[in-house]
Amino acid sequence: MALPQPKLDALDARIAALSMPEDGWPRAAREAALARLREMGLPGPRDEYWRFTRPDTLVQAEAPAAALFENDEAPMFDAFDRLKIVFTDGVFDAEASDDLALEGIEIERLAEAATADLHWARDLYGVLEARGHSPVPRPLAALNTAFAADGVLIRVTGRPSKPVSLIYRHESETSDAYLHHCVKVEAGAELTLLENGPAAARFNNVIEAEIADGGTLHHVRAQGRDHERRAATHVFARLGRQSVFKSFSVTVNGVMTRNECVIELDGEEGVAHVAGACVGDGDFHQDDTVFITHAAERCESRQVFKKVLRNGATGVFQGKILVKPGAQKTDGYQISQSLLLDEDSQFLAKPELEIYADDVACSHGSTSGDIDEDALFYLRARGIPEGEATDILTLAFLAEAVEEIEDETLAGDITARLEAWLARRRG
């Protein structure tokens, strides 16, 4: 079905300034992605999937400017030995990056790999994204596949000694960055992938992750604290038998963030956990949109999202568990909760279950509340000042999401950061 002319015009305006990289094997995938995009069009305010989040600043041709954030604290994940790969406003920074060699893992850059013969990457690039448009289109991901000039292609064959850490720096107030990463975790292999930083004034990021039988991928992401930055991210993951994928994101600040996560549990006894903690103050809109498909027996999925909102901040959660016919003994859990620190803030949640198997255990819940007055008084009666007591209760609220990070040191680091960020707000 052809798009109506105004939608086509809007799309043409959006991509007018973008150029599709010419080279090598990704070209066909890029062309296909653009063709998909021409069929679905850009997200519009009337699209059901964008009911709670205005897509306009994400789809307009030019990225709205975002002031740079003066950050005086130690860089995120600084205490961890990791292989650093740095992108500044979406452009690879060789000088700031480590050598890409590490035992148990092969890392290539998308920009350089196009002419290399990477069968595994060819089978992945744009493939999971293309599968991810059912039942709802995710045009910003197709846009990314078509035009992202760089990113990393990671093939994990063993158990590398340290995490791969993607660092996204933001140095230009008007940058519009696109990165596309592919991660292939071979059978029995294991990787921790870290991402942090604001990346650009407007950032469009896609990760496609294929996890083979018995493989494990841990993903921990800290989105940059630049107040005016915008980000639309997608994680597409397909899990084989007895494989594990755990993804956690922390979002503090940022005027617009839409994190979509699309997971297919394709092999028996796969485990997928997606969690997020967000703290928003003022002009802040953060959206977690998650779609988990159980297509095999005895898989487990968890979605744990916690949002702290104040001064008119908005949090959105759209989460769905789809259990396909035959996916018996599915164990699905979904919780989304908000802590509203004042009456101006809002939390919009759309939790969904769609189940076509009869022997499953799925539960979901969503709540909204303010600080527990009894708990607050109890802490104050012990001498803890109101601001500090509120922070303690706020951290306790976020803890359930942070605890989803399997590595306790990483979880401890995130908690310490959250504590410091909350204290800073208190002044």
Place this chain on the structure above:
Amino acid sequence: MLEIKNLHVKLEEEDKAILKGVDLTVEAGKVHAVMGPNGSGKSTLSYVLAGREGYEVTEGTATLDGEDILGMEPEERAAAGLFLAFQYPVEIPGVGNMTFLRTAVNAQRKARGEEEMNSTEFLKTIRARAKELDIDAEMLKRGVNSGFSGGEKKRNEILQMAMLEPRMCILDETDSGLDVDAMKLVAQGVNKLRDAGRGFLVITHYQRLLDHIVPDVVHIMAGGRIVKSGGPELALEVEKNGYADIVEEVA
């Protein structure tokens, strides 16, 4: 030490007077007990002194060492040396008991301009005090009061009191929900803290707690006022005859 004069209190939300002129003075080194029937205003008195929201003081004063406490925030009252052992300690999952106590101890010290307790000293102290109250390491690690039994919660209140070393301790029905053994443990904890510089206000329904924490003075509260005061024998009289006689006698 604690001086309450002609204290009148009503509920903020409705026009309902609860305390109607309470006069009470607790001297340093003394234990005062407040007994009274349900609805006499005992718990309200403890909440108003600790600074809970929802109450309005319409008349009267309450001072600690001469300082007006009614105008202070709850945390300021705590730093000034006031402690309330809650009748219903609040469960706070996600906040570790140990972290909570350390934060509280150091917040009070900071407010008083004292040096913070370092972690070695804190650990040493809390382990010793916890042991005396039969609180194990597991309980210290768990969330504040979360999943604690009634007895564990009350022992945890006394542990907090022992760590914070307040000058004026208010115990609001600390005996409720306790079996005899737990009550003895709690009473031991309280007795250990008795000294010449510290005052206690022990609120209770029943005389039995006062067998273990022997008071210097017993007050009977009814209808929002102290209606009779006396020695420990007054508690025994209540135990024998109930409140009706006394309340009638002064009416």
